Amino acid sequence: MNVFDTVKQSVTARQAAEMYGLKIRRNNMVSCPFHNDRTPSMKVDNRFHCFGCGADGDVIDFVSRIFGISSLEAAQKIASDFGISYDVKSAVTKPKKIICRKTDAQIYAEAEQRCFRVLSDYYHLLKKWEIDYAPNIDDETCHPLFVEALQRKTHLEYLLDILVFGEIEEKALLVMEYGKEVASLEERISEFTCPDAEDGTGGSQ
Ligand SMILES: [Zn+2]
Numbered sequence: 372m373n374v375f376d377t378v379k380q381s382v383t384a385r386q387a388a389e390m391y392g393l394k395i396r397r398n399n400m401v402s403c404p405f406h407n408d409r410t411p412s413m414k415v416d417n418r419f420h421c422f423g424c425g426a427d428g429d430v431i432d433f434v435s436r437i438f439g440i441s442s443l444e445a446a447q448k449i450a451s452d453f454g455i456s457y458d459v460k461s462a463v464t465k466p467k468k469i470i471c472r473k474t475d476a477q478i479y480a481e482a483e484q485r486c487f488r489v490l491s492d493y494y495h496l497l498k499k500w501e502i503d504y505a506p507n508i509d510d511e512t513c514h515p516l517f518v519e520a521l522q523r524k525t526h527l528e529y530l531l532d533i534l535v536f537g538e539i540e541e542k543a544l545l546v547m548e549y550g551k552e553v554a555s556l557e558e559r560i561s562e563f564t565c566p567d568a569e570d571g572t573g574g575s576q
Pocket residue numbers: 403404405406408412413421422423424425426
């Protein structure tokens with residue numbers, strides 16, 4: 372086994388995050404080191420994924436990005452920092468890439484990516500609405516977008532969690548189940564994110 376496989380099997384992104392000084396909070400969340408993260412938006416588990424900037428990958432990608440070193444250097448660093456021995460002779464063998472035509476698996480992967488992108492965009496809108504439309508003390512009614520944010524945020528977190536960390540079967544089920552909703556959400560999101568769609572909302576940072 373080469374250093375890549377050995378390291379990936381022995382160390383999780385969570386362990387590496389801890390080792391290199393990131394504070395792990397509830398639900399394995401950490402403040403993302405790759406963007407200016409005010410609330411911990413990165414989940415570290417076997418892999419890592421940031422719900423804020425979309426940074427994603429395995430433990431080697433993680434360490435390589437943190438220290439600005441190559442994948443091989445990152446793998447070797449992890450092995451040395453965690454005291455893992457590996458077969459040095461095969462250390463420089465790069466992981467094999469499998470090349471194939473557009474298969475059902477690929478078509479599915481694209482659907483899954485789209486689903487993730489749309490749900491994640493929507494999630495960010497909800498988070499924005501929750502702040503932008505928060506009621507004042509003397510408001511008698513809440514803004515509908517604020518209500519929507521409150522009602523749906525947790526569910527969206529749950530769905531995104533499945534898409535990032537779930538088993539293949541769970542993800543496939545979700546992608547199928549939410550196919551229609553994703554399509555209509557995509558349309559709706561574009562109304563809010565298209566810069567020409569609405570005037571007078573600029574100026575906030
Ligand atoms: Zn991030």
